[in-house]
Amino acid sequence: MTKFEPQIISPDAAAEAPPTERDPRWQAVVARDRNADGQFVYAVRTTGVFCRPSCPARLAKPQNVALFDTVALAEAAGFRPCLRCHPKGRSPPRPMPS
Numbered sequence: 001m002t003k004f005e006p007q008i009i010s011p012d013a014a015a016e017a018p019p020t021e022r023d024p025r026w027q028a029v030v031a032r033d034r035n036a037d038g039q040f041v042y043a044v045r046t047t048g049v050f051c052r053p054s055c056p057a058r059l060a061k062p063q064n065v066a067l068f069d070t071v072a073l074a075e076a077a078g079f080r081p082c083l084r085c086h087p088k089g090r091s092p093p094r095p096m097p098s
């Protein structure tokens with residue numbers, strides 16, 4: 001005889017999401033928020049590269065992403081700077097005038 005234990009399902013699905021998805025910095029990455037540039041970088045474990053929040057590169061899966069407060073921390077963790085968004089640059093790259 002199978003007994004069904006009533007499970008308490010939280011309506012807040014985010015409670016079970018990986019920490020990255022709950023991190024407000026990840027939301028800035030998803031939004032490619034240029035205002036977040038320089039405040040942190042995100043690294044992609046599958047590529048070994050870290051990026052500015054506003055990097056135009058294709059968004060990685062959050063479970064493969066690590067967030068770092070500084071470029072130095074990302075490099076210390078073994079990541080390389082992205083060649084597209086140059087996270088080590090002092091000022092964000094400006095879009096080409098059209």
Ligand SMILES: [Zn+2]
Binds near residue numbers: 051052083084085
């Ligand atoms: Zn990048």
